[in-house]
Amino acid sequence: MTRIAYREPEAMTQQARELTNARGNLNVYRALGNAEKVFTGWMVAGNAALTSPVLPVRLRELVVLRTAYLMDSPYELGQHRDVARTAGVGSDEISAILSESDWKEGSFNPTERTVLQLATELLTTSSVEAETFDSVHTALGSEATVELLMVISRYAGLALMLNALDVDLDESARLPIPPRREPS
Amino acid sequence: MSRIPLTSIEQQPEPVRQWMARRGNLNVFRLLANAPHVFPGWTQMVDELFDSPTFSRRMREVVILRVAHLQNSRYELGQHIAIARGGLTDQQISAIVETEDFDAAGFSPTECTALDVTTELCTTHRLRDDTFAAAQAVFGDEALTELLMIISCYYGLALVLNAVDLDVDAQARFRPRGGAQ
Numbered sequence: 286m287t288r289i290a291y292r293e294p295e296a297m298t299q300q301a302r303e304l305t306n307a308r309g310n311l312n313v314y315r316a317l318g319n320a321e322k323v324f325t326g327w328m329v330a331g332n333a334a335l336t337s338p339v340l341p342v343r344l345r346e347l348v349v350l351r352t353a354y355l356m357d358s359p360y361e362l363g364q365h366r367d368v369a370r371t372a373g374v375g376s377d378e379i380s381a382i383l384s385e386s387d388w389k390e391g392s393f394n395p396t397e398r399t400v401l402q403l404a405t406e407l408l409t410t411s412s413v414e415a416e417t418f419d420s421v422h423t424a425l426g427s428e429a430t431v432e433l434l435m436v437i438s439r440y441a442g443l444a445l446m447l448n449a450l451d452v453d454l455d456e457s458a459r460l461p462i463p464p465r466r467e468p469s
Numbered sequence: 470m471s472r473i474p475l476t477s478i479e480q481q482p483e484p485v486r487q488w489m490a491r492r493g494n495l496n497v498f499r500l501l502a503n504a505p506h507v508f509p510g511w512t513q514m515v516d517e518l519f520d521s522p523t524f525s526r527r528m529r530e531v532v533i534l535r536v537a538h539l540q541n542s543r544y545e546l547g548q549h550i551a552i553a554r555g556g557l558t559d560q561q562i563s564a565i566v567e568t569e570d571f572d573a574a575g576f577s578p579t580e581c582t583a584l585d586v587t588t589e590l591c592t593t594h595r596l597r598d599d600t601f602a603a604a605q606a607v608f609g610d611e612a613l614t615e616l617l618m619i620i621s622c623y624y625g626l627a628l629v630l631n632a633v634d635l636d637v638d639a640q641a642r643f644r645p646r647g648g649a650q
Contacts, residue, residue, distance in 0.1 A: 288601055289610045320614035326510075326517035327618060333510030357594055403632070411541050413632045418472050427473050431504040434632055435511070438625030445624060446617045448595040449586075466506065 288451050292318035304328040309458050313360065313443075316452045334439060338465045339432050342372040347397055348404050348433060349440050350374075350382045355408040356444035363454035368462060396424040404437055471635050475499035488512050491647040496638050497544065497630065518622060520648040523615050527556040529645070531565065531580050532587050532616065533623050538566040539591040540627035547637030552645060582607045587620055 292315055294302040301324055305314045308328075318324050346369040353361035362383070369379055381391035388401050399420045406413045422430050476499050478489060485508065489498050492515070501508050519529070530553040537545030546566060553562055564574035571581055586604045589596055596604070604613050 288605070289614065317614060317618070319610045320618050321611065322521040322523055323514070323517040323615055323618050326514035330507070330510040330514040333507045337504075337506035339504070339506055407628050407632050411628065411631050415472070418632060422473065427503045428505075430473060431501060431629075432507055434629040435501070435504060435507055438629045441628060442621030442625035445590050445594060446614075446621050449590055449601065449617050450614070451595075451601075 286451065287312065287316055287453050288449075289316060289319055291315035292321070294318075297321070298325065301325045301328060304332060307461075307463065308332075309455075309461050311364070311458055311460060312452050312455050313364075313447060316450050317446060331439065332463070334432070334436060336463050336466050337432060338468045339429050340436070342462065342465075343369075343374060344397060344400060344433075345436055346372045346374055347378075347382060347393070348400060348436050350379065351388075351401055351404045352408060352437050352440040353444060354383045355405065356441055356448075358440075358444035358447050360447040360452050360454050361440060361444055364460055367459045371462065399424060400433065403433075407437060408441060471496065471500065472633050473500060473503060476502040485509065485512075491644065491649065493641050493643045493647065495548070495641050495643060496635055497548075497626075500633060500635055501629075514622070516648060518619060519645050521615065523612050524619075526645055528580060528583060529619060530556060531561075531576070532583055532619050534562065534565045535584055535587045536591060536620055536623040537627060539588065540624055540631070542627035542630050544630040544635045544637050545623060545627055548643050551642055579607055583616060586616065590617075590620060591624060 294305050294310060297318055349365045350369055353365055366379060378391055381387040403413055403417050403421045406417055475496055478494055481502055533549050534553055537549055550562060561574045564570050571584055582604055589600050
């Protein structure tokens with residue numbers, strides 16, 4: 286049971302309310318909306334990550350699921366299982382990511398596998414072997430590598446907040462994936 | 470040695486250059502500016518965290534230093550030990566990043582509660598009922614959620630910095646009071 290009262294969108298500033306409603310008015314946003322002096326900036330940063338055209342949505346969702354699993358966040362797993370399915374991740378692939386090492390054998394392409402390796406090292410040891418980092422950097426380039434690290438960063442940090450507040454998974458509402466911006 | 474080339478400040482768009490001029494021309498910003506689709510949103514988040522009047526600068530630095538230590542982030546420690554020297558004693562800094570003897574270092578009860586929350590959350594990824602209840606009683610819902618936002622930001626950032634093995638800036642320091650207003 287969520288440990289704090291939800292902040293309903295009607296009680297938010299206009300910008301925070303619009304961002305919350307556009308993202309499905311999920312429990313996570315109504316819980317974090319309690320921090321009204323910093324919530325809008327956090328939402329703006331999230332919007333930028335969700336609408337950026339740089340990372341393929343499928344790759345992003347693989348990493349989000351792996352992060353949710355390693356951070357032990359039932360809320361992120363509950364939301365992003367469905368988002369990942371929408372992004373073309375199969376049920377077998379989801380099961381593989383949500384296991385200790387089955388993803389090493391699954392149907393993932395070499396880039397996806399090396400990205401999952403990086404996420405796993407980073408979230409279990411707080412660092413990354415030079416060889417792992419170089420293979421991701423070579424495959425993705427600098428811009429997408431930094432975005433990838435920002436995705437891990439955001440969802441790892443979010444998992445802490447969700448777990449601390451013990452936010453209930455929404456019964457049916459799921460994160461709508463906004464259209465991506467055009468590449469600049 | 471940074472595993473990703475740092476962007477040059479001169480090549481940034483004007484709003485990003487102005488933001489860096491306010492907050493510091495730091496390696497971390499030159500690194501993250503490699504991702505121009507997400508960097509400006511991230512800077513707005515940082516501005517709100519540091520411009521908010523909810524916590525004292527000292528309290529924020531206590532929490533950030535603790536996260537930096539628990540995440541083993543050389544870069545965050547390098548930056549924030551220098552910043553924390555403005556408001557914390559050497560004994561207090563060493564308690565946070567080394568000895569963990571908070572009682573002897575003269576932290577306030579509120580700071581001790583924040584340190585407990587930070588330590589338990591970063592090491593176990595959750596909070597026990599009694600830890601949460603104690604923190605909620607001290608801070609209330611708004612400040613407690615904002616405290617979690619600070620922990621979240623620095624916990625995640627440490628992962629980016631460690632992955633890239635970013636070099637600590639020789640001189641430049643982050644400016645907590647570099648808000649636009």
